Structures are given as C-alpha cells and as structure tokens.
Amino acid sequence: MKKTPLYFTFVLALLMLLAACQPQVITETVEVEVTRVVTETETVVEEVEVVKEVEVEKVVETEVEVEKIVEVNPVVFNSYSSDPVVRAFEEKMVAAYSDANPNSPVQHTIVNHEDFKQAIRAYLVAEPAPDVLTWFAGNRARFFIDKGQILPISDVWEEEGWNEDFPKGFRAMSEVDGEVYFLPTSWYWWAIFYRTDIFEEYGITPPETWDELIAACETLDGAGLIPITIGTKFRWTAAAWFDYLNMRINGPQFHIDLMLGKESYTDPRVKEVFVKWTELFDANCFIDDAAAYSWQEAVDPLNQGDAAMYLMGQFVMDPIADEIEDKIDFFQFPIIDPSVPIGEDAPTDGFFIAANAANPEGAKELLGYMGSLEAQTLMVEEMGRLPTHNGVDSSLFTPQQQKGIELINKADMVVQFFDRDTTPEMADVGMNGMMAFWDDPTQIDAILEELEAARLEIFGEE
Amino acid sequence: MASINPPKPERKGLTTGQWLMVLFLLVFTLVYMLPFLGAIVTAFRTPDDISLNGFWSIPREITFRNFPEAIQRGGVSRFLLNSFIITIPALIGTIILSSLSAYALARHRFAGNKFIYFMYVAGTMLPFQILLLPVFLLSNNLCVQEAYELGQFVLNVPFVDAKVCLYNSYLGVIMIHIAFQMGFCTFVLRNFMRSIPGEIMDAARIDGANEFGIYWRIVMPLTLPGIAAVSTLEFTWIFNDYIWALILLSDGRKFPVTQGLSGLQGQFTTDWPLITAGALVATLPTLVVFFALQRYFIGGLTLGGVK
Amino acid sequence: MAIAEKPKLNKQKVNRAPYYFILPPLVIYLVWIIGPVFYTFYLSMTDWDGISPNAEFIGLENFQKLFGSIGSVLPSAFEYSLYNNLVWLLVFITVPTAIGLGLAILLNQGLPGERLFKVGIFLPQVLSFAVIALIWSWVYNPRAGILNEILLMFGWPEDNLPGWLADKQLAIWAVIFAAAWRQIGYIMILYVAGLKNVPPTLMEAAEVDGATPWQRFWRITFPLLAPVTTIVIVISVIDSLRSFDLVQIMTRGGPANSTSVLANLMYIQAFNNYKFGLGAATAVVLFGISLVFIIVYLWRVMQDELEY
The missing domain is CATH 3.40.190.10 (Periplasmic binding protein-like II)
Known part of the structure; x- marks a missing residue:
C-alpha cells in the first residue's frame, strides 16, 4: 500500500524528466543556425573595431546594430508535395535556395497532400500565414484571390521578366483584373x-x-x-x-x-x-x-x-x-x-504568397527563385513535369515528355x-x-x- | 486498493468445461490479435516481398532497416518528440487544474457548486467537433505583439518582433487539450476525492493547515491512484489526437506523430513495412504508459468514476 | 462503495477558499469550451464563409437545408451522416459492452493464462486511430487483404469477393467493426475490475438458495455492475462521437458518402466547401444527439447527488 504513491511519483518524475529534456534536443537543430549567426556577427564586429577605436560604449552600440543586419529572417513555405518524387524535388530546390540565402532560410513544411487541401483554409486565415504555399492554378486559386487571401505579385513578374519568359496563357490563368497573383511552375498532361x-x-x-x-x-x-x-x-x-x-x-x-x-x-x-x-x-x-x-x-x-x-x-x-x-x-x-x-486536361500547379504572410519580401525572393530558369530546369530533371518557363532547354525533355507536349499542342x-x-x-x-x-x-x-x-x-x- | 491481480486460484485439475473456455479464449485472443501481429510482422519485411507475395503471406525475407529508416528519414523521432511536448504539459495541466476544481467541488459547499459540477459532467460528452471552428478562430486571435522572448522560449517561434498567436504554437494545442479533457478529469477526480474520509482533513485544519496545504499535502497524495487512472486514459486520448493538430498547427516542425504518420504515408506511399514500422514506434509511448500505470488504471477509475 | 461524507463546513464566515480553487480552471473552461459552444450556435445561423469579415444572419436556413435534404431519391450526405452516427452510437453502446462483459466474466474465474488473454485483448486500445485505420485497411483490402484470403480458403467464389470498404452497404459496418475492435478490450478491463467488487459470499449464498447461473448474473452480478456499466456507456458515447479520425483515414466518408459521419461532413463543409455556417449547423446537430445522452446522464448523476 505504501509503495503505491511512491511508485507513481517515480513514474511521473521520469515522465517530467523526459519532458524537461526535450527542449534541449530541439535546439540541436536550431543551434546550427545560431552559431552561424554568431560567427558572422563576430567577423563584422572585428571590422568595425578596426575602423574606429573610440569608446567602448559605441562599440557595443554598433554591435547591436550589426546583429540586426545579419538577423535570420526565414521564409515559411508550406506545401502539399507529400509524394516521394515531388517531395524530393522540392527539398532539393529549397536546399539550393537556403544555401544561397543564408539570411533567409526556408522553413519547409510538407503536409499530406489530401489533408493540405482542407488545412489551407486555416493556413490562409491565420496570422501570420505561411509565406509561400503550393496550390493549383485556375479556379481553385481564384476563390482565394477573390477573398483577398493572396498577395498580388505583378511586381515579381515584372522584375523577373516572366511576362516575356512565360507563355501568355500562363499569365492569363494567374491574372485577375490586371494583377497577377500566382506563379505557375509546372504542368502535365492527362492520358x-x-x-x-x-x-x-x-x-x-x-x-x-x-x-x-x-x-x-x-x-x-x-x-x-x-x-x-x-x-x-x-x-x-x-x-x-x-x-x-x-x-x-x-x-x-x-x-x-x-x-x-x-x-x-x-x-x-x-x-x-x-x-x-x-x-x-x-x-x-x-x-x-x-x-x-x-x-x-x-x-x-x-x-x-x-x-x-x-x-x-x-x-x-x-x-x-x-x-x-x-x-x-x-x-x-x-x-x-x-x-x-x-479538349485535353492539362492541369497547372504552382505557388503563391499569402496576403497574411509575415515575410512578404523574403517570400517574393523565394518565388523569384522558384520561377527562375535554374529551378525550372531542376524541376524538369527531377520531377519530369513540364516547365512553364520558355527558356528551359528542350533537349532535356524525354521522348515521353515530347510526346506529351505534342498531345497538348494538338488539342483545340x-x-x-x-x-x-x-x-x-x-x-x-x-x-x-x-x-x-x-x-x-x-x-x-x-x-x-x-x-x-x-x-x-x-x-x-x- | 483494487488491482487486476486475480486471487491466485488453487490449481486443482480443470474441468472439461474450463478447458473448453481456455481453448476458446486462446483462439479468440489469437484471432483478436491477428491484425496487430500482422502489423508487427509487416514491419520486418521488405516492400518487394509484400508486393510479390501479399501482406498476409509468410515472410521470405526479414529486415531490420525499416525502424531506423522510419525514425531518421521519416522523421518519426522528431514527430514523437512533438507529441511529448504537447502531451506531457497538457496532461500535467489537465490533472492540476482538474484536481483544483475537483477538490473545491468535492470538499466545499458554495453557491454554484452543483451547477459547475454539472457543467463539467455535461462537457464530458460534448462532441469536440462543435468546438473546431471557434477554437481555431480563438487561437488565431489570441496574440502577443513583439513577443520575442516569449516566442523563443514558449512557442519556439524563431522570428523577431513578429506578432505571435496561439495558432501554430504548441501552447495552442496544449490549451485546447487541457480545456477539453478537464470535464472528464474533474468528474472522476471529484468523485474520487469525495471518498476520502473527512477526518483527515479536519485534523489538518485543526493543526493550522491552510486550504492549499490540505489540497496539496493531504488530498492530492490520497488521490494519486485516481490520478494515475485518468492519466493513462488522458495520455492515450491526447497522444492520439489527429484533428486538433491538423487545424491548429501549420509548421511541420511542430507536428505530432499522428500527423507525421499521415505524412509518412504520403512520403512512402506503398512502402508499407516502413510505414508500419513508423506506426509501431509511434505506438510505443502509449504502450509504455499503459504497462507502467495499468495497476492503478482500473482501480482508480472505477472507484472514482462511479459511486 | 462510496465512503463519501458530507463536506465539513465552516459556517461562521463565508469561505472564499473554494473560489480560488474553482476559478482558474473555470476561466479556461469558459473560454475554450463553453464560449465556443455558444459561438458555434451563432455561426450555425449565419452564412459565413470563413474569410469574409461579415456574416449574414440567416436564422434557421442552414438547418432547413440540412433536414430538407433528407428523403430525396439518393440519400444526401447529411442523411447518411445522421444515420451512420446513430447506428454507430447504438452499436457502440451495446455490442462492445456485451462482448466486453462476456469476456470479463470468462476471465474472472481464475483460468490459466488469464493475464495474457487480458493483455492481448486490451492491446488495440493503446493504438492510435491512424494505426488502427492502417491495419484494418489491409485486413479489408479486397485484393490482398486477409479477410478475402480467408474467404477464398473457405471456397468463396473468387469473382464475387466482398469489397468491404469499397462496398456501399458493408463499408460503415467495416469501419464500426474496426472501432469496436479497439473498444472491447477496454470495456473488458473495466468490467474485470468491477467484478472484483462483487462479493463472492453473495454469489455463494445465491447458489445455495438454488439460483441458476443465469439468475445469478441478472439478479446479482449485473445490478452490482451498474456503476461500471454507466462509465462504460459514457466512454462509449464519447468515443463514438469521436469517430472522425477513423472515417477520415479509412474511407474519407466514401464510397458515395456511405460512411460519412456528421463530424466528417462538418469538416468537409467548412474546410473544403467553405461553408462555415453550414458546417456549424452540422456540428449543432451532432451536439443535439449527444445532448440526449448528456441529459440522461446528468439526470442519473443528479439522482445520486440528491441522495446526500
């Protein structure tokens, strides 16, 4: 009888210990980022110190400023690409972008494809919403555009030269009242x-x-x-x-x-x-x-x-x-x-920025990369879908892809x-x-x- | 104290009827466990073996790669960790808050006692779906501006000076679990506390103990069997939650294991052995908790849950 | 069993202590549970789409729409859901309870290997719905599942094997069966504990008086188990109203809505079709069903309380 509470307390203590251990384990992954930030700060601080050796107080002040400059501002990217091949491509693309932009690493979340289709409702209304999301072009995006849930990105299209690089049809399906809201990145044929x-x-x-x-x-x-x-x-x-x-x-x-x-x-x-x-x-x-x-x-x-x-x-x-x-x-x-x-079914998929995004600037940069020739080429190689970018080297296409393009081109x-x-x-x-x-x-x-x-x-x- | 240890039967020879019963139970249990055993076997097989010979064939090949594979590549360890980060505080919070109100409801007479008690009892049978939309909105609107410190520490949100909401935080999921489980827990614990003899408390009161002291030093230790009982149940309920995490979390790094498994199915579509291995690893904690606390489980629940 | 006594009261002054205990949990409960319940009631009378800042108040239109869909040539999703929820509830509070009780009685006789049987039968309870859905999807798989393999073994014609989850008539039963599989062990364990509290002397006395085992069960054991039965039914109701996960993973409400339950329907309406108002109305209907049980149960609890 007496052992009863004792034993239970022991088990509870064990569980609590387990709980207490967890945050430490989490930081392990985060730590890598943190250390990198610190080293950057240090090197910059050294330079600052060499330039002006005035008062100690000032050095402290600049240090704070410098820290803000190299602050990591991640882009949150939620996607439905849970299937293996698509996932592999997306992870590669994200890794490439994060490597090139250490100050704006991508926080990539992949949700089960079928679950995502419903959960996106919650994502978009949330504050902050994920910055960049995968979605379907056409009417399914149109609904969110009409409700003001998608950030217009005409400026990104302009800057990146997509208005010239992408076939007009893709712009048309991404446009509402002259503003572009969507970045189509891949399409495929049905047969x-x-x-x-x-x-x-x-x-x-x-x-x-x-x-x-x-x-x-x-x-x-x-x-x-x-x-x-x-x-x-x-x-x-x-x-x-x-x-x-x-x-x-x-x-x-x-x-x-x-x-x-x-x-x-x-x-x-x-x-x-x-x-x-x-x-x-x-x-x-x-x-x-x-x-x-x-x-x-x-x-x-x-x-x-x-x-x-x-x-x-x-x-x-x-x-x-x-x-x-x-x-x-x-x-x-x-x-x-x-x-x-x-008539043929040829659905187009792509990305958009949520109107509630916490980091719209970072999101636009990421989107810029997603529509770039580099990312598009990677997509064709890894995923085998068809690119939306005109510049992708057509010699990359497999005979099957060529046949698919032909099938769609023939359609009325x-x-x-x-x-x-x-x-x-x-x-x-x-x-x-x-x-x-x-x-x-x-x-x-x-x-x-x-x-x-x-x-x-x-x-x-x- | 009740326990599931049966009084040791005197092993006389069994009658034919009893032998038949044992035989029946043996067959029944085996058939009953068949799906579960099948899953265990599947976790040690290779996908090729299964696609060639089917799920329920005799394995031709045994492999151990699925477990490490699921844990590392499938990220099951990460999801499991999240499940603990959500389940343990939620469990502790539920127990503490419920025991507070259970103590007051069981041991004090005050205006509204019965009303509050009935409210909790009614809440035990509330379908949680009715809360889905409002709680999502609530979590989305309970926000802190410029919550750097808090964000870093409690919510594990890495960005600075951003508006931080309960939505997409562990805390948001934890809170709804605490609130939702409180009804059942309060109900069981209150009844359990009522069965504690009042003399002990009176004695403490005469010795000058205050209310909190009585609650913490006398009532709580005596309620431990009941707490252990509801804990096992609550642990499984909270740990196995799927929908709240789906609605209240958007960051994959915070997904609990139930969501993770669903992602695993997407990731490895038809690599059943791997998915099963992940599923079994995900089940382990509830198994451990059950076997650790099973002794208290039954006695505590029936003693308190029903009077 | 209850040794409870009247709480000792300090009548000299108003004791504020209980309020300190009651308040923190109560605030959380009001904010997260009671408030949202009322908010859902409000939403159910609007046409809110979940995004627009303003929702129009449309009274009972959503309910009219739901109940108006009953009785068309093809059963509507709501009709299926309502029916399935009721079937689920009825099956859940009877079948697993009976089987669990039966097993508990078998396992209360000091037979060898009891403990192993108990653990084996209880095991499914700790599995999450996701895992259960996974396991049973294979059991039911029409092409390679064990059920159909067994049927084949017994000479079932190969071109006429049941489709289980793909069969509109069978699917809901298949899902409920999987859910019951999880539930039975749990109920059995509760009854085993309850049986421990049935004094053997009482049974012996009845035996001496010439009561048959059947009479002994119905006259002595079952009434003494009433408290356990109550909690078993409460938990069965709770769990059957939680049927969401299993349906969501095993069938998504299909084929052709035949396994849809109100919880899934609500989810689809709100998060897939963007009809939050209609979804809320569906949730209110679900609440209505559970309200029946809540009232019956509260009444029971109140009877007990009034004895004090």
Whole structure:
C-alpha cells in the first residue's frame, strides 16, 4: 500500500524528466543556425573595431546594430508535395535556395497532400500565414484571390521578366483584373497510360476510337486481366473520366460552360456522358472495388502486370516501379465523335504568397527563385513535369515528355481539371454524384437532378 | 486498493468445461490479435516481398532497416518528440487544474457548486467537433505583439518582433487539450476525492493547515491512484489526437506523430513495412504508459468514476 | 462503495477558499469550451464563409437545408451522416459492452493464462486511430487483404469477393467493426475490475438458495455492475462521437458518402466547401444527439447527488 504513491511519483518524475529534456534536443537543430549567426556577427564586429577605436560604449552600440543586419529572417513555405518524387524535388530546390540565402532560410513544411487541401483554409486565415504555399492554378486559386487571401505579385513578374519568359496563357490563368497573383511552375498532361508488354501480348494497339477501347477491355477482361485500374478513394480520379467523356462527346466548350455553371446538369447531353460511361462498366473495363484504393494503391496492379491501363496525369509515372518504367507508354483518350473539337486536361500547379504572410519580401525572393530558369530546369530533371518557363532547354525533355507536349499542342482547347474548373462545393457534390453513379449506374437521372439542384443553389448565389 | 491481480486460484485439475473456455479464449485472443501481429510482422519485411507475395503471406525475407529508416528519414523521432511536448504539459495541466476544481467541488459547499459540477459532467460528452471552428478562430486571435522572448522560449517561434498567436504554437494545442479533457478529469477526480474520509482533513485544519496545504499535502497524495487512472486514459486520448493538430498547427516542425504518420504515408506511399514500422514506434509511448500505470488504471477509475 | 461524507463546513464566515480553487480552471473552461459552444450556435445561423469579415444572419436556413435534404431519391450526405452516427452510437453502446462483459466474466474465474488473454485483448486500445485505420485497411483490402484470403480458403467464389470498404452497404459496418475492435478490450478491463467488487459470499449464498447461473448474473452480478456499466456507456458515447479520425483515414466518408459521419461532413463543409455556417449547423446537430445522452446522464448523476 505504501509503495503505491511512491511508485507513481517515480513514474511521473521520469515522465517530467523526459519532458524537461526535450527542449534541449530541439535546439540541436536550431543551434546550427545560431552559431552561424554568431560567427558572422563576430567577423563584422572585428571590422568595425578596426575602423574606429573610440569608446567602448559605441562599440557595443554598433554591435547591436550589426546583429540586426545579419538577423535570420526565414521564409515559411508550406506545401502539399507529400509524394516521394515531388517531395524530393522540392527539398532539393529549397536546399539550393537556403544555401544561397543564408539570411533567409526556408522553413519547409510538407503536409499530406489530401489533408493540405482542407488545412489551407486555416493556413490562409491565420496570422501570420505561411509565406509561400503550393496550390493549383485556375479556379481553385481564384476563390482565394477573390477573398483577398493572396498577395498580388505583378511586381515579381515584372522584375523577373516572366511576362516575356512565360507563355501568355500562363499569365492569363494567374491574372485577375490586371494583377497577377500566382506563379505557375509546372504542368502535365492527362492520358491513358498502359503496359506496352501486355498490349503486345494480346495484340492490342492503342485504341483511337471508343469501339477500340471497348474491344480492348473485352480482350483483356477475357484474359483474366484488369483492363483499367483506378483508385477512387479520394474521388477525383473518377472525375477525369467525366472530363474526357464530356469533352469527347459534347466538346470542351460545353464542358467548361458546365463547369462554370452556365449549362444544366439535367441537359440530355450530360446524361449521354453517363450513358457512355455505363458502357465501360458493361464491358467490365474497371478494376473491382475501386473505392478501396488511393490512386497510388491502384498503381500496384499496373506494376504487378495485373492491370493494363490507367487514365491519369503524367505523375502516375512517379510510383511506377523502375523495372517497368520502359514498359509504360500512353495514348490520347479515344475519340468518340470526330466532329467535336478536341479538349485535353492539362492541369497547372504552382505557388503563391499569402496576403497574411509575415515575410512578404523574403517570400517574393523565394518565388523569384522558384520561377527562375535554374529551378525550372531542376524541376524538369527531377520531377519530369513540364516547365512553364520558355527558356528551359528542350533537349532535356524525354521522348515521353515530347510526346506529351505534342498531345497538348494538338488539342483545340486545354482545360485544367474537374475540381479546378468548377467551384469547390460544386466539385464536392459532383464527385459524390460520380461515386454514387459508380456504385449504381442505374441511378443516373436521380444523380443528375441532385447535381442540378446543387448547381442552381451554388451558382444562383453569385 | 483494487488491482487486476486475480486471487491466485488453487490449481486443482480443470474441468472439461474450463478447458473448453481456455481453448476458446486462446483462439479468440489469437484471432483478436491477428491484425496487430500482422502489423508487427509487416514491419520486418521488405516492400518487394509484400508486393510479390501479399501482406498476409509468410515472410521470405526479414529486415531490420525499416525502424531506423522510419525514425531518421521519416522523421518519426522528431514527430514523437512533438507529441511529448504537447502531451506531457497538457496532461500535467489537465490533472492540476482538474484536481483544483475537483477538490473545491468535492470538499466545499458554495453557491454554484452543483451547477459547475454539472457543467463539467455535461462537457464530458460534448462532441469536440462543435468546438473546431471557434477554437481555431480563438487561437488565431489570441496574440502577443513583439513577443520575442516569449516566442523563443514558449512557442519556439524563431522570428523577431513578429506578432505571435496561439495558432501554430504548441501552447495552442496544449490549451485546447487541457480545456477539453478537464470535464472528464474533474468528474472522476471529484468523485474520487469525495471518498476520502473527512477526518483527515479536519485534523489538518485543526493543526493550522491552510486550504492549499490540505489540497496539496493531504488530498492530492490520497488521490494519486485516481490520478494515475485518468492519466493513462488522458495520455492515450491526447497522444492520439489527429484533428486538433491538423487545424491548429501549420509548421511541420511542430507536428505530432499522428500527423507525421499521415505524412509518412504520403512520403512512402506503398512502402508499407516502413510505414508500419513508423506506426509501431509511434505506438510505443502509449504502450509504455499503459504497462507502467495499468495497476492503478482500473482501480482508480472505477472507484472514482462511479459511486 | 462510496465512503463519501458530507463536506465539513465552516459556517461562521463565508469561505472564499473554494473560489480560488474553482476559478482558474473555470476561466479556461469558459473560454475554450463553453464560449465556443455558444459561438458555434451563432455561426450555425449565419452564412459565413470563413474569410469574409461579415456574416449574414440567416436564422434557421442552414438547418432547413440540412433536414430538407433528407428523403430525396439518393440519400444526401447529411442523411447518411445522421444515420451512420446513430447506428454507430447504438452499436457502440451495446455490442462492445456485451462482448466486453462476456469476456470479463470468462476471465474472472481464475483460468490459466488469464493475464495474457487480458493483455492481448486490451492491446488495440493503446493504438492510435491512424494505426488502427492502417491495419484494418489491409485486413479489408479486397485484393490482398486477409479477410478475402480467408474467404477464398473457405471456397468463396473468387469473382464475387466482398469489397468491404469499397462496398456501399458493408463499408460503415467495416469501419464500426474496426472501432469496436479497439473498444472491447477496454470495456473488458473495466468490467474485470468491477467484478472484483462483487462479493463472492453473495454469489455463494445465491447458489445455495438454488439460483441458476443465469439468475445469478441478472439478479446479482449485473445490478452490482451498474456503476461500471454507466462509465462504460459514457466512454462509449464519447468515443463514438469521436469517430472522425477513423472515417477520415479509412474511407474519407466514401464510397458515395456511405460512411460519412456528421463530424466528417462538418469538416468537409467548412474546410473544403467553405461553408462555415453550414458546417456549424452540422456540428449543432451532432451536439443535439449527444445532448440526449448528456441529459440522461446528468439526470442519473443528479439522482445520486440528491441522495446526500
């Protein structure tokens, strides 16, 4: 009995000791910076002392001033680049910048990609907000611009010469009422990526028409393979199918009008999209239980040779196993109606400065580096996305990248992506609708009515 | 004092029925632990082995690289440290503040006693989601201007002369944990303190002890089993928090291990052994706390939590 | 069990000491808990987007919108969430409680290896939701998960394996099951402790009187365990209202909202769709559900208090 409190006190003391130890451990990482600052201060102070050997008091004063000059003023950079390849590039870029700017080191925080999409709301309202953030170009940035959450950076564009160095389209998507708010740094194409060895084995050529795609599904399904893999746990992967079906059937202009709330979801043209989509289910095109997998997990069957195709952005190459990288190629989403202009998804990503940034000057410098030829070249080499800077040496592009650029250049119209082209709330409702459709394709009418009701409410407000 | 040590049974021969029960329990426990055992095994495997043969196959290859890898490259040690920086002060704060009010509520009659007590009791079942938005706003608006010293020391914010807010500080997360856990803790401790015989306190009062002295030197030591009990529970609750850290922190260097794991999943997407190893390391502290305090855990909670 | 006595009072003068004890915690509680609760009530009646300085007061419109969405051809996210929350609560206060109690009784008989069984069954409780979500995602993985492997072993047709988390009907049960897995051991431990307080003499007496084991359980053990049952139910309610993490990591509310719970819906509305007002209204509905339990529980506690 008597031992009871004693024992507990001991455990508590141990825990407290543990707690007491922690701050020391933390400073270890910080210490490196601190010592560097001190040494700089010392050298400068020495110089000062050599110049004027007056009163001791004055020396002290100058010392204080000097200290302020070399003060470290970090730039806080929050990013969603949690996937390995993107993370590796970003860390390299940040390291390069921090090395070159010891007085303005970057505090780089990488948040889980899917969590970041929601947490950014808190980041931007916070005071101070992180200085620089990753985000999607287009409407998803536009929302924050309209709310005054993003710092205009026309001056940076001017200074860095981006107005000349970047294709006009990129400026246009970053601009609201003549002010530029966004720095697009990379873009990529969407296409159906496939295993060349599997296609060869079953004598399939990359489908150019709808019927060929269905036929390919039937062949592969008959051979016991998964024709098309997809992971819809986070929903947006399914939206790519909607984007492409809608663009191929109704043309990109109708698609964009629908995204902007100008067309009705109960329009028979939208229904046709879902009816066409049903044909894919009927042909057993998709992997079973797609909702159980994230997009990365759905790459596994492709890696293992169990699945043949995947409609994805270029970033699908990141989790592809090294051994089979040369067995992966891509083809344009098949044409359904040859009379319809061709639209392609080609989303652009980039960076912006928060309006609440604590260090906007440092942020602008960092942004300047992020859009520079040097950083852009590094991005192409490390990440394999396409650069926004005109000056990047095109000989750096892999044959696959060349093919991707060609695919986009051929398009009559380029759009971003479902959840970037419409409003966040409409995207949420829309993707839920697609999931409900995926679960039960007979519910098309009910789903579309719901989407239409949401559209009227969301776009009616504005 | 209650403990989970059963009275040592006299080992007579077991009846058939008892043997069946043991058999049932054995099978049940094994099946029950299967997912957990699977995770432990996975942490020692290689990703290639898993992608070729599946999660639940017999391992062909055993490796120890996952643990150091997760701790160093995945930064699990750093996240773990943050979890402690948040959990330990939050736990201590919760216990001290709750025991203060528990003492007053249990041992004094004053206007509003019952009302305050019921408020805490009601708070125990409050869904924390209802607080999410306001607490975010609150943390974002409780700021100190020019808080260099404070910023350096308490909040670990490196920049000078900046406005420092509770948002994105350890303190902000700690405060909401303290406040939120106070209801349950006060409730348990108050009931526990009520069971302490009043004569001890009266004797101390006659000896000239003041109220704080009675609280600190007499009531608190006697309440230790109860405190140990709620501590284990609170430790797991606070340590395993995910959402408050997500909403109240933006600086990755302050993320607790729950957030870190989520990042790990992004970083190593399909390197399951590595992720599992990180997850197991992250679980270790709660395991240690539980086994260290388990003796007090049960007795304390039932004695105080229910009367 | 309570040896509590009436607090000794000093009636000569107003004793200010208790207020010194009560005040510091109370201030924190009011600022961080009570204040925010009321603020959420206020927000739920606005159309605030989380950024704009001004929010318009729109009365009960948000609630009308939420409840108005019930009963459409396709269940709305709110309908799913409300339903799932209620199912979760009901399952949580019954099934794990019953299993935990059953195990506790089995483990209270001095069988060999008891301690090991207890530890083994309790272990999941210390795991964080993130780890539990991770582990169970593999168990449920339709392609390589152990559940489907076992089904295959028993001759389940390969092309008809359940999708578990991908199956709209099964998913919520799969998530609740994972949550219950964590809960059962904890409840078992509480009951084991409670059973220690059931005097063996009472049972022996009943046995002598010819009571069957079943009668002994319902007439003696269970009533004596009532205090433990109360705390078990309180903790079950607390934990089931905290279901956020598991859903967030395992399914994100999918497929097609079928595993959405009010907490996740609120989070999506506020932080993804930028409808803080609607999110707050959802939180208020969640509060309403827990209020039922709070009132029942408070009533119980009050009954006890009035005995003094």
